[in-house]
Amino acid sequence: MSSNQTSPTTPAVLRFFGVDNSADKRGALYIFVLLAALLVTPIVVGNDFVYHVFITICLFAGLSTAWNIVGGYAGQLSLGHAMYYGIGAYTGMILVNAGITPWIGMFVGAAVSAVVAALIAYPCFRLKGPFYALASIAFLEVFHVLAIEMKWLTGGATGKMIPLQVGWEWMIFQDRLPSLLIAFGMLCFVLAIAQVIRHRRMGFYLIATRERESAAKAAGIPTVKVRIYAAAMSGALVSMLGTFHAMYLTFIEPDSAFDLIFSIQIVLFALVGGIGTVFGPLLGAILLVPITEISRGLLGASALGLHGFVYGVILMLVVVFMPDGVVSLLPKRARKALDPEQFDDTTGQPIGDTELDAPQLDPIQTKARPPLGDEVLKVDDLVKNFGGLKVTQHVNISLRQGEVLGIIGPNGAGKTTLFNMLSGFLEADSGSVVVMGPDGKPHTPKGVADFVSLGVGRTFQIVQPFAAMTVEENIMVGAFYHHPDVDSARRVAGEIATELGLGRFLHEEAKNLPIGGLKRLEVARVMAMRPRILLLDEVMAGINPSDLVEAIRLIKAIRDTGVSIIAIEHVMRAIMDLSDRVIVINSGAVISEGDPESVVRDEAVIEAYLGKEAGNAEA
Numbered sequence: 327m328s329s330n331q332t333s334p335t336t337p338a339v340l341r342f343f344g345v346d347n348s349a350d351k352r353g354a355l356y357i358f359v360l361l362a363a364l365l366v367t368p369i370v371v372g373n374d375f376v377y378h379v380f381i382t383i384c385l386f387a388g389l390s391t392a393w394n395i396v397g398g399y400a401g402q403l404s405l406g407h408a409m410y411y412g413i414g415a416y417t418g419m420i421l422v423n424a425g426i427t428p429w430i431g432m433f434v435g436a437a438v439s440a441v442v443a444a445l446i447a448y449p450c451f452r453l454k455g456p457f458y459a460l461a462s463i464a465f466l467e468v469f470h471v472l473a474i475e476m477k478w479l480t481g482g483a484t485g486k487m488i489p490l491q492v493g494w495e496w497m498i499f500q501d502r503l504p505s506l507l508i509a510f511g512m513l514c515f516v517l518a519i520a521q522v523i524r525h526r527r528m529g530f531y532l533i534a535t536r537e538r539e540s541a542a543k544a545a546g547i548p549t550v551k552v553r554i555y556a557a558a559m560s561g562a563l564v565s566m567l568g569t570f571h572a573m574y575l576t577f578i579e580p581d582s583a584f585d586l587i588f589s590i591q592i593v594l595f596a597l598v599g600g601i602g603t604v605f606g607p608l609l610g611a612i613l614l615v616p617i618t619e620i621s622r623g624l625l626g627a628s629a630l631g632l633h634g635f636v637y638g639v640i641l642m643l644v645v646v647f648m649p650d651g652v653v654s655l656l657p658k659r660a661r662k663a664l665d666p667e668q669f670d671d672t673t674g675q676p677i678g679d680t681e682l683d684a685p686q687l688d689p690i691q692t693k694a695r696p697p698l699g700d701e702v703l704k705v706d707d708l709v710k711n712f713g714g715l716k717v718t719q720h721v722n723i724s725l726r727q728g729e730v731l732g733i734i735g736p737n738g739a740g741k742t743t744l745f746n747m748l749s750g751f752l753e754a755d756s757g758s759v760v761v762m763g764p765d766g767k768p769h770t771p772k773g774v775a776d777f778v779s780l781g782v783g784r785t786f787q788i789v790q791p792f793a794a795m796t797v798e799e800n801i802m803v804g805a806f807y808h809h810p811d812v813d814s815a816r817r818v819a820g821e822i823a824t825e826l827g828l829g830r831f832l833h834e835e836a837k838n839l840p841i842g843g844l845k846r847l848e849v850a851r852v853m854a855m856r857p858r859i860l861l862l863d864e865v866m867a868g869i870n871p872s873d874l875v876e877a878i879r880l881i882k883a884i885r886d887t888g889v890s891i892i893a894i895e896h897v898m899r900a901i902m903d904l905s906d907r908v909i910v911i912n913s914g915a916v917i918s919e920g921d922p923e924s925v926v927r928d929e930a931v932i933e934a935y936l937g938k939e940a941g942n943a944e945a
């Protein structure tokens with residue numbers, strides 16, 4: 327991929343917008359030409375109707391791009407975004423009636439919308455999939471009813487005219503050109519914000535949260551906060567466009583300001599253009615808006631609703647034939663330029679198109695092992711029950727700096743549950759987990775963020791790659807924890823990938839890695855966070871024998887940097903080779919503890935685990 331090859335000659339302003347190399351510059355040029363055409367075409371044609379169509383394209387492209395920040399990047403399907411459009415429209419109108427210019431009203435509306443979006447988002451982002459979409463529709467309806475009922479302020483169901491004060495101050499004009507300039511300017515503003523968010527840490531955080539929430543949390547991402555930020559930003563931008571549009575139409579009524587169909591249209595343009603991409607919504611609006619406006623303009627009242635039918639057909643075609651949107655239909659060169667993140671610089675192919683015919687990982691470097699240090703983790707009398715099921719029964723663990731503690735036990739013994747409590751994903755019913763902080767003092771962390779801040783990193787039993795990201799970007803998500811700047815996170819990701827033998831796959835889409843590579847990627851992402859204590863949940867499961875040898879060397883190499891490791895493992899060869907100590911859990915309780923050799927000779931262990939799992943013991 328080209329995006330890591332930054333050019334020192336690129337002007338700072340372009341670098342600010344994530345434009346950093348020749349492919350990025352080509353993409354910026356395409357977008358510049360497209361935007362210039364949006365502005366120049368109506369001016370050249372000079373026809374009022376054409377002006378109207380292009381103003382509407384700018385409006386919807388802006389709305390859809392703003393929606394995409396929460397709907398595409400953060401993956402929260404909101405079908406109630408007209409609510410923010412309505413808030414912006416009504417705030418602008420109310421303030422104009424009070425003698426305040428819509429240029430101020432626009433920002434007041436944006437602030438109100440941001441607060442409303444954050445307030446709605448906070449409880450609702452615990453809802454997923456269709457439930458969040460339904461909740462967003464419900465809130466839209468609440469605002470619709472409020473606009474009807476609060477007659478004294480809104481004019482009620484019949485709506486209200488906006489006083490016809492012509493001039494820039496009031497955003498109302500006799501000609502169409504100034505409205506086009508404002509709509510176009512606002513579209514550029516929204517696109518610029520969407521582009522900056524996508525290429526900064528926030529964009530990575532949003533996409534990681536969308537892809538795998540647990541892994542995102544484990545990487546130190548405040549997942550609720552970043553989604554609320556996205557919702558507030560998206561709501562504010564939609565609201566600003568709402569204020570402008572109210573001035574353009576000079577009339578508002580609740581049915582059209584808080585309209586579900588309008589909300590769906592906003593989503594549709596992003597879906598058709600390419601959801602989650604920066605410029606997809608723009609393409610969607612350019613393609614679809616003229617269909618509505620021309621069918622209205624040419625056929626008038628006889629064609630009411632025709633555009634709904636046409637949209638439906640287009641949506642079906644898009645879903646069936648190009649699920650990634652119109653963006654995916656563009657020639658490869660154009661796609662590469664518009665979204666260079668998705669292309670591999672070495673092969674020039676879209677990421678994911680390359681064949682991993684030789685999935686051999688590079689070998690790992692090792693160093694001499696330092697002596698064990700002081701205690702870094704102490705688990706005291708930990709208990710967890712799920713209803714009547716006793717999953718963790720009075721477990722005590724102690725871990726020293728640079729030590730490897732192996733945890734074994736039959737399936738369902740409660741090992742992962744224990745890990746969840748050692749990383750803040752689950753709260754214990756009783757007992758304590760004490761972590762020595764980097765300050766040398768003992769802490770009792772509560773919640774994932776606390777554990778992460780004390781340097782506890784974990785992997786997951788079922789690998790959790792951010793599938794839509796490359797190997798490099800996956801590791802960057804971890805690296806951001808200490809390196810908020812994209813360039814340094816990219817550099818750190820490159821170094822860690824090389825150290826962990828993933829250098830050759832840096833620009834490969836994570837989902838294309840072989841299972842051994844995916845397990846290594848899990849470790850790489852955590853290592854990018856520079857953990858002091860590493861919890862490895864079955865990182866050897868399912869990997870082939872040569873990868874196993876490398877994985878054991880990898881963990882030893884990590885241990886030798888002074889990191890303390892607790893590894894849940896079924897592969898006895900790895901446990902025997904790696905562990906300084908082993909604890910055996912059965913039915914939630916520790917049944918044996920000691921050095922690996924004595925533990926495997928323990929009758930209780932043979933009875934509860936090794937006898938039954940002889941196959942694994944030979945692995």
Ligand SMILES: Nc1ncnc2c1ncn2[C@@H]1O[C@H](COP(=O)(O)OP(=O)(O)OP(=O)(O)O)[C@@H](O)[C@H]1O
Pocket residue numbers: 712715717735736737738739740741742743744787
């Ligand atoms: N959230 C939950 N609610 C109810 N029961 C749960 C929950 N999570 C785990 N369990 C149950 O707790 C027990 C321990 O599960 P856990 O995943 O911790 O075992 P494990 O030792 O990691 O097993 P494996 O080796 O198969 O991964 C199992 O019986 C499991 O079904």
